[in-house]
Amino acid sequence: xxxxxxxxxxxxxxxxxxxxxxxxxxxxxxxxxxxxxxxxxxxxxxxxxxxxxxxxxxxxxxxxxxxxxxxxxxxxxxxxxxxxxxxxxxxxxxxxxxxxxxxxxxxxxxxxxxxxxxxxxxxxxxxxxxxxxxxxxxxxxxxxxxxxxxxxxxxxxxxxxxxxxxxxxxxxxxxxxxxxxxxxxxxxxxxxxxxxxxxxxxxxxxxxxxxxxxxxxxxxxxxxxxxxxxxxxxxxxxxxxxxxxxxxxxxxxxxxxx
Numbered sequence: 001x002x003x004x005x006x007x008x009x010x011x012x013x014x015x016x017x018x019x020x021x022x023x024x025x026x027x028x029x030x031x032x033x034x035x036x037x038x039x040x041x042x043x044x045x046x047x048x049x050x051x052x053x054x055x056x057x058x059x060x061x062x063x064x065x066x067x068x069x070x071x072x073x074x075x076x077x078x079x080x081x082x083x084x085x086x087x088x089x090x091x092x093x094x095x096x097x098x099x100x101x102x103x104x105x106x107x108x109x110x111x112x113x114x115x116x117x118x119x120x121x122x123x124x125x126x127x128x129x130x131x132x133x134x135x136x137x138x139x140x141x142x143x144x145x146x147x148x149x150x151x152x153x154x155x156x157x158x159x160x161x162x163x164x165x166x167x168x169x170x171x172x173x174x175x176x177x178x179x180x181x182x183x184x185x186x187x188x189x190x191x192x193x194x195x196x197x198x199x200x201x202x203x204x205x206x207x208x209x210x211x212x213x214x215x216x217x218x219x220x221x222x223x224x225x226x227x228x229x230x231x232x233x234x235x236x237x238x239x240x241x242x243x244x245x246x247x248x249x250x251x252x253x254x255x256x257x258x
Contacts (some may be wrong), residue, residue: 068256077108082246090243093236096224112223114156119148119225121233123241128169145237146185151225152196162196163189163216167230183230186216223258
């Protein structure tokens, strides 16, 4: 190691200790806040064969800007394509339900007699055709959102029955004429006083007697959770998912352009 390189190395180590002592944590901040008011490239001298830090930093900065520019152009085209395909409004769907939105989470609620019925679902990751089984779908089939959902039936006392359900995937052979599809199936059911917690006992559908399973379906149907509701829920979820997707793309583009 030549004396010149060694002195440079020791100078760098001394400067690094000074920087850590002063509380500077990033190169970008250091360039603006060095104790002497100098730029970082002037504060530390590198051997000529290493190239200046300023040159390498400028190259890296321009590369970062180029990647952001490319991403921004893609996002602009994707947003335009999605908007041309029409982002539908969801307000006119499921009108009899009160709607609460929290990002990708949705809660529908209404009164049925003296009970409160709530339907909770999450549109994230619920697009049919994007999962591991997507190869079984045709390429030109539109993406539809079929979120799993939970129906909570709350008595005036606060006693709650929570029934978790899943919408049919729509894969496999066509049903026969004698077969009637329910469009959704029950996964499990739990009872609680108020919010269903992890400690609550959960009865899985696979362990239910047929009469119990059919009885729960009747309870749901009487409260409006039927085939028509499922069709409306799919349309609602698909439009809402697309709206959130466009918002996501816009947020990402704004980040890339910042």
